Amino acid sequence: MHASPTDPDCGPLDLLVIQPTPFCNIDCSYCYLPDRQSKKQISRDVLEAIFDRVFSSGLVERPFTIVWHAGEPLVLPPRFYEEAIAILARHNRSGFRVEHSFQTNGTLIDEDWCAFVKANDVRIGVSVDGPAFLHDRCRRTRRGQGTHARVVQGMELLRAQQIPFHVITVLTGESLDYPDELYEFYRRYGIKSVGFNVEEIEGPHQHSSLEGSASYERVVRFFDRFFDLAKGEWPLHVREFEGALGAIFGAGEATSLRSHEIVPLAIISVDCEGRFSSFSPELLGLKSEHYGDFEFGRVQTDSFREAAQTAKFRAIRADIDAGVESCRRNCPYFKRCGGGAPVNKYFENGSFNSTETMFCRLSKQAVLDVVVAKLEHATAGDRPPLATSSPL
Amino acid sequence: MEQVNSEVRVHLKQKLLKLLKAAPVAGLVLASASLSISTADASLSRVQPRLSIEERVTNVRNQSGPQAHPGQALPGTVLPGTGHESSETLLAWGNWHNWHNGWHNGWHNWHNWHNW
Numbered sequence: 001m002h003a004s005p006t007d008p009d010c011g012p013l014d015l016l017v018i019q020p021t022p023f024c025n026i027d028c029s030y031c032y033l034p035d036r037q038s039k040k041q042i043s044r045d046v047l048e049a050i051f052d053r054v055f056s057s058g059l060v061e062r063p064f065t066i067v068w069h070a071g072e073p074l075v076l077p078p079r080f081y082e083e084a085i086a087i088l089a090r091h092n093r094s095g096f097r098v099e100h101s102f103q104t105n106g107t108l109i110d111e112d113w114c115a116f117v118k119a120n121d122v123r124i125g126v127s128v129d130g131p132a133f134l135h136d137r138c139r140r141t142r143r144g145q146g147t148h149a150r151v152v153q154g155m156e157l158l159r160a161q162q163i164p165f166h167v168i169t170v171l172t173g174e175s176l177d178y179p180d181e182l183y184e185f186y187r188r189y190g191i192k193s194v195g196f197n198v199e200e201i202e203g204p205h206q207h208s209s210l211e212g213s214a215s216y217e218r219v220v221r222f223f224d225r226f227f228d229l230a231k232g233e234w235p236l237h238v239r240e241f242e243g244a245l246g247a248i249f250g251a252g253e254a255t256s257l258r259s260h261e262i263v264p265l266a267i268i269s270v271d272c273e274g275r276f277s278s279f280s281p282e283l284l285g286l287k288s289e290h291y292g293d294f295e296f297g298r299v300q301t302d303s304f305r306e307a308a309q310t311a312k313f314r315a316i317r318a319d320i321d322a323g324v325e326s327c328r329r330n331c332p333y334f335k336r337c338g339g340g341a342p343v344n345k346y347f348e349n350g351s352f353n354s355t356e357t358m359f360c361r362l363s364k365q366a367v368l369d370v371v372v373a374k375l376e377h378a379t380a381g382d383r384p385p386l387a388t389s390s391p392l
Numbered sequence: 393m394e395q396v397n398s399e400v401r402v403h404l405k406q407k408l409l410k411l412l413k414a415a416p417v418a419g420l421v422l423a424s425a426s427l428s429i430s431t432a433d434a435s436l437s438r439v440q441p442r443l444s445i446e447e448r449v450t451n452v453r454n455q456s457g458p459q460a461h462p463g464q465a466l467p468g469t470v471l472p473g474t475g476h477e478s479s480e481t482l483l484a485w486g487n488w489h490n491w492h493n494g495w496h497n498g499w500h501n502w503h504n505w506h507n508w
Contacts, residue, residue, distance in 0.1 A: 248449050249456070332444050368445060375452040 010264045010308060012061035016054060017269035017281040018042070019070035020080065026072070026105055026147050029138045030170060032202035033070060034285055041076065042272040047084055049299040050270050051091035057304045059265055063097035070271065070284070074108040078116035085120060103127060103168060105139070107147050109154030114161040125166045125195075126155055130182040134175045152189065159190050166193035166239075171362075173199075173209030176218045179225040187234040195239035198362040202347045203286040210362060219366040227374055240363070244371040247336040257338035262324050264308055264317055274299040276307070279320060280343030288346070291316060319352035326355045337364050 020042050022035040054060060066088075068081070081100075088098060099122075106126040117124055128151050129135040136146025158165050169175070169182065186194055198219070199208040210219070223240065230236040247257055260266045261280045269281040275295045277284040283294035294316070297307035307313055324339030331337070337360070342352050344359035443451070 249453065332446060335446055336449060365445075368449075372445065372448045372452060375456070376448065379452060379455040 011057075011059040011266055013054065013057070013059040013064050013265065013268060014260055015267045015281075016050075016064060016066045017069050017267065017284075018047075018050065018066060019269075019271045019284075020068050020073055020076050020084075021272055022071040022285075023075055024072040024105070025075055025141075026107060027140060027142045028105075029140070030172070030199050030205055030208070032200070032205045032282055032286075034204050034287075036071060040272050041080075044083070044087070046270075046272070046274045046299065047087050048091075049274060051088050053299045053303060054268070055091045055093065057265075059268075059304060060094075060096055063099065065099045065101055067101040067103065069103060069281070070269070072105055072108070073102050074104045074113060078112050081116065081122075082120070099123065101125070104154075105147065106151035106154035109157050111157070114157060114163055117158075117163050118161065123166075124158070124163065125168055126151065126158075127168045127170075128152075128155070129169050129172075130175060130178065130185045134172075134178060134181070137174060138170065138172065155189050155191075164192075166195065166237075167191050168195045168197055170197050170199055171210070171219070171222070173215070173218075176210075176215075176222045179222050179229060183226065183229040183232075183234075183236070186236060191236075193237040193239070198359065200344060200359055202282050202343055206347075208358065210358060215358070216361050216366060219362045220370055223367055223370040224373070227370060240367045241371055244336075244367050247368065248371065248375070257336065259338040259341065261341050261343070262320055262339050264313070265304055268304060270299060276302075276304070278304075278308075278313075279316070280341055282343045283346075286343075286347075290351075316352065322353040323351070323355065326353065330355055331360075333360070333365050333368060336368055340364075 022033065022038045022040060024031070024033065024036040027036070073081075085100070092098065100120065101123040102117075103125045104127065106128060109126075116122075127139070128148075129137075129139055132146060132148040135148040135151070139147050139151075141147060155165070155167075167186070175182065185191075199210050201208050201211075226238065227241060230238050230241070265278050267281060268276055268278055269284045270276045271284055275284065275298055277294045277296055279294075285293075287293055291312060296302075296310065296313050297304075308317075320342045323342070323345055327334050327337070327339045340355070340357060340360050344357040345354045346352050348357040348359070349355075
């Protein structure tokens with residue numbers, strides 16, 4: 001069977017992750033990127049090959065997003081991205097809308113970067129874990145110095161230039177105790193949109209401070225409190241709550257959601273040397289005892305559609321599909337989730353063909369439990385107990 | 393309480409947290425920076441599910457009407473960011489966030505490329 005752009009099981013492309021460099025100028029303790037000390041850079045030839053492959057693949061049917069990631073994107077200068085955007089434009093002959101996103105550690109934001117963001121209408125997010133006593137526990141330089149002051153400086157510059165940005169905060173076992181302090185931090189720095197990533201177990205980061213059955217209730221309590229804070233005098237958009245609302249009200253009674261991460265070639269991630277993968281972007285660059293690695297080809301020599309026909313791709317896809325089917329049969333949250341994240345299944349359970357993970361419990365189930373309880377409260381007019389449907 | 397220096401407050405809170413974690417106080421957690429303990433929340437760990445999550449979702453969907461839509465179908469004051477904002481505002485999150493939190497939100501067609 002040849003993958004076709006109209007095949008509902010393959011694509012269309014929604015997200016293209018490009019690694020401009022694996023290097024990161026800081027060294028967070030929970031980072032999953034294995035080569036963040038490497039100073040390699042993507043070449044112009046690889047960029048040409050990426051965009052040639054993308055726009056000739058038949059997978060581009062609608063606007064999609066490019067996220068420059070898998071290393072700190074701002075270690076390369078703005079002129080690099082100006083050139084990359086120009087290369088993309090030459091290959092984008094049909095003029096599809098392409099949105100560029102940067103998620104940065106915020107330490108390198110300066111006037112030049114602000115000018116670039118404004119001129120190119122790109123989205124920017126800053127990774128910051130709240131006040132210094134939380135942030136500097138994990139987000140440090142290679143010499144062990146905290147980075148909070150530099151991140152705050154970067155955010156202040158964005159604010160001064162009136163550049164909208166969101167923040168991503170990693171929730172650790174420590175930070176769950178401080179929802180109020182986090183909220184005050186966001187308010188103090190004028191932050192309006194927040195996403196919370198739980199500290200995950202992926203690749204070289206093999207343990208999380210959130211491991212253990214007690215974390216579920218702690219996360220529920222965190223989000224329960226934060227929900228109330230976020231509708232306070234400084235209203236916050238919280239990605240997790242808005243995602244849960246989409247999951248609750250977007251999926252019909254007879255349908256289930258479908259995660260991007262389980263759709264072949266809906267997400268394509270390419271490293272700085274042209275190697276590419278699909279499904280969960282974190283897979284690119286990680287090793288596996290079972291599969292060797294998760295690389296499906298190189299843009300210099302292989303098309304995405306050809307790669308989807310290889311034995312390795314099909315084996316991984318079959319295992320992912322089997323895991324999703326197990327979720328469908330066994331998980332009470334399936335209709336509001338769609339089958340979980342393959343990378344978390346693999347690195348927590350040892351197989352794509354598996355079901356619940358810590359990531360599921362803390363990022364999906366806990367959030368859904370809180371938001372549904374809030375909705376029940378809003379519609380019934382009284383506060384229900386935060387009954388958890390979790391098997392925990 | 394509001395006048396207490398925030399560093400002192402954090403320090404006190406850390407100490408109390410250590411005490412609570414060390415003690416077998418099942419079901420009790422701190423609920424806010426004011427160190428209050430919510431009695432409603434205190435029973436969390438003992439509450440048994442009354443309904444499945446899907447039954448509860450169905451109920452809130454039904455109570456919000458057949459055309460339920462975030463920011464429109466629900467009481468305007470209850471949901472963060474939905475009080476006086478349009479649904480477009482809710483779609484402000486970039487597509488790649490679907491990957492980072494793994495939550496493809498299931499909006500139909502055009503919503504899918506530009507979720508939330």
